[in-house]
Amino acid sequence: MRRVLMGGLLAAAVAALIVAAVVLLAGGGESDSDARIERAGKVVESVPQRGLTLGRADAPVLIEEFVDVQCPFCAQYAQTVFPSLVERYVKTGRARVQLHLLTDLGADSARGAALVVHAGQRNRAFDVLDALYAHQGKENSGWLQPGLIGQITDTLEIGLLSDRRDAAVAKALKAADARADELKVPGTPSVYVTKNGTTKRMNNLEPARSLEQLIG
Numbered sequence: 335m336r337r338v339l340m341g342g343l344l345a346a347a348v349a350a351l352i353v354a355a356v357v358l359l360a361g362g363g364e365s366d367s368d369a370r371i372e373r374a375g376k377v378v379e380s381v382p383q384r385g386l387t388l389g390r391a392d393a394p395v396l397i398e399e400f401v402d403v404q405c406p407f408c409a410q411y412a413q414t415v416f417p418s419l420v421e422r423y424v425k426t427g428r429a430r431v432q433l434h435l436l437t438d439l440g441a442d443s444a445r446g447a448a449l450v451v452h453a454g455q456r457n458r459a460f461d462v463l464d465a466l467y468a469h470q471g472k473e474n475s476g477w478l479q480p481g482l483i484g485q486i487t488d489t490l491e492i493g494l495l496s497d498r499r500d501a502a503v504a505k506a507l508k509a510a511d512a513r514a515d516e517l518k519v520p521g522t523p524s525v526y527v528t529k530n531g532t533t534k535r536m537n538n539l540e541p542a543r544s545l546e547q548l549i550g
Contacts, residue, residue, distance in 0.1 A: 370468040371489040375461030377417045381424055383457040386450075386506065388420075389430030395423070395549050396528040397431045400514055401463075403446030404439040404474070405522040409467035415541045423549055429527075433459060434510035436522055440474040444507075445497040449483060451506045452495045461490055 381388055397419070401408040423429040433454075435447040446466050453462035465486045471477025478497065487495050499507075513519075517526055517533065525536035527548040537544035 367469070367485065368489050371465045371486055374464035374468055374486075375458070375490065377420050377464070378460045381420065383454075383460060385454045385457070386433040386435075386459050387430055388433070388460050389424040390427050391430065393424070393427055393430040394529070395429035397423070397429050397549075398434060398513070398517075398526045398528070399431060400434045400436055400510070400519045400522055400524040400526075402436045402439050402443050402522045403450065403463065403466045403478075404443045404470065406470065408523040409470050411523040411525075411541075412464060412467050418542065419545060423545070429549060433463070434513055435507060436510055436514060436519075437507060438522075442471075442474050442476065442478045444499065445478050447507060448499050448503045449478075449495055449497045451503045452497075453492065454506075455502065456492055456495075458490065458492050461492070462486060462495070465490065 378388055382390065384391070401411075419429075419431075424431060433450070435450055437443040437447050449466070450459050450463050453459045466478070469477070469482055469486075483495065483497055487493060514524075517524075517535075519526075523538075525541070525545075526533050527536060527545070529549065534548055536548065
């Protein structure tokens with residue numbers, strides 16, 4: 335089983351994000367929850383999505399993300415690193431992002447991954463993933479309930495989505511596991527950059543600097 339990883343920048347964000355989470359939970363109202371869902375996907379607004387891929391299909395650099403919807407440091411990566419990655423590399427057409435969903439943390443990981451894959455069939459995978467991160471609960475506590483799923487899909491106006499495993503989900507998760515094994519992914523979040531046929535892993539300790547060195 336792969337483990338959850340935490341790098342320096344992500345570790346530095348832990349305290350601030352915990353405080354923010356406490357404040358949000360203190361509010362506790364449905365309007366707060368809706369607001370968090372509405373903010374989901376703003377980072378990728380106007381960026382083309384196709385299935386589990388974000389960005390222009392002809393972008394010369396491939397960025398592969400290995401994440402688990404239950405991984406707290408994946409959520410921190412999505413808040414602290416991903417927005418600048420999208421602005422600097424994806425929106426400019428320099429890179430595209432391929433999402434690989436891993437489910438090593440348990441049942442809620444598998445349900446969340448299924449939900450994201452089904453959202454990808456409507457080209458909204460990254461929106462739903464962000465919404466799940468915004469509502470992430472304690473690992474395998476059953477936080478991914480039908481009510482939350484319905485609230486996410488209604489607020490994002492993407493229609494009914496299933497969190498059940500079907501052939502499409504099985505295919506996506508099998509491909510993600512195979513790619514993770516091929517690259518010897520140590521845990522989540524892990525980010526790999528392929529440029530000019532060479533694939534290298536982003537340094538979690540210095541993600542911004544590492545991405546600049548890998549992408550140029």
